[in-house]
Amino acid sequence: AQSVTQPDARVTVSEGASLQLRCKYSSSVTPYLFWYVQYPRQGLQLLLKYYSGDPVVQGVNGFEAEFSKSNSSFHLRKASVHWSDSAVYFCAVRNSGGSNAKLTFGKGTKLSVKS
Amino acid sequence: EAAVTQSPRNKVAVTGGKVTLSCNQTNNHNNMYWYRQDTGHGLRLIHYSYGAGSTEKGDIPDGYKASRPSQENFSLILELATPSQTSVYFCASGTNTGQLYFGEGSKLTVL
Numbered sequence: 001a002q003s004v005t006q007p008d009a010r011v012t013v014s015e016g017a018s019l020q021l022r023c024k025y026s027s028s029v030t031p032y033l034f035w036y037v038q039y040p041r042q043g044l045q046l047l048l049k050y051y052s053g054d055p056v057v058q059g060v061n062g063f064e065a066e067f068s069k070s071n072s073s074f075h076l077r078k079a080s081v082h083w084s085d086s087a088v089y090f091c092a093v094r095n096s097g098g099s100n101a102k103l104t105f106g107k108g109t110k111l112s113v114k115s
Numbered sequence: 116e117a118a119v120t121q122s123p124r125n126k127v128a129v130t131g132g133k134v135t136l137s138c139n140q141t142n143n144h145n146n147m148y149w150y151r152q153d154t155g156h157g158l159r160l161i162h163y164s165y166g167a168g169s170t171e172k173g174d175i176p177d178g179y180k181a182s183r184p185s186q187e188n189f190s191l192i193l194e195l196a197t198p199s200q201t202s203v204y205f206c207a208s209g210t211n212t213g214q215l216y217f218g219e220g221s222k223l224t225v226l
Binding site: 032036051 | 119150159207212216219
């Protein structure tokens with residue numbers, strides 16, 4: 001069974017500072033990995049995805065993530081955060097094999113950006 | 116514009132009553148999902164579907180049924196609602212590689 005752990009429930013950073021949100025996954029096969037963002041009173045939106053190839057993937061609004069098979073991790077990064085980045089961020093995993101389209105989410109990390 | 120729309124957006128129900136949450140997608144995706152979101156639990160998968168006529172159990176299916184009468188529509192049914200089912204419910208449609216498109220959520224309160 002696949003699973004996702006986001007060890008930090010809340011993260012607070014100052015505007016302009018760098019950011020890393022952590023994600024560890026468990027999967028029996030090479031996974032497909034995702035980061036989604038949820039702004040207040042909205043549904044989730046895709047930030048970026050990793051299927052294969054270059055372990056560093058770029059997303060929207062300056063976000064990037066790095067896949068590490070050895071560490072079973074897919075951490076999200078941003079060089080300089082803006083107050084509008086305040087939101088809840090979810091890491092998700094899907095097994096790459098077979099036709100099972102089930103996506104499993106972590107519990108989320110609430111990011112607060114202070115000015 | 117392609118979208119996932121949910122109705123109702125807010126619902127107050129009584130314990131033991133029947134609740135139906137509806138979802139419509141114009142993305143023409145085969146896959147559709149129902150999740151619930153609760154503080155401390157993140158998103159948990161209730162039911163999902165590979166296409167019209169199919170439904171599959173997710174991680175927490177107890178107390179819920181699902182119906183997929185067409186490519187566009189996917190409903191979540193609570194036959195006998197309980198206060199523990201008070202939550203925010205999200206519908207999503209998705210590609211086979213796992214990219215999901217979410218609705219804006221339905222807030223359900225069971226008294």
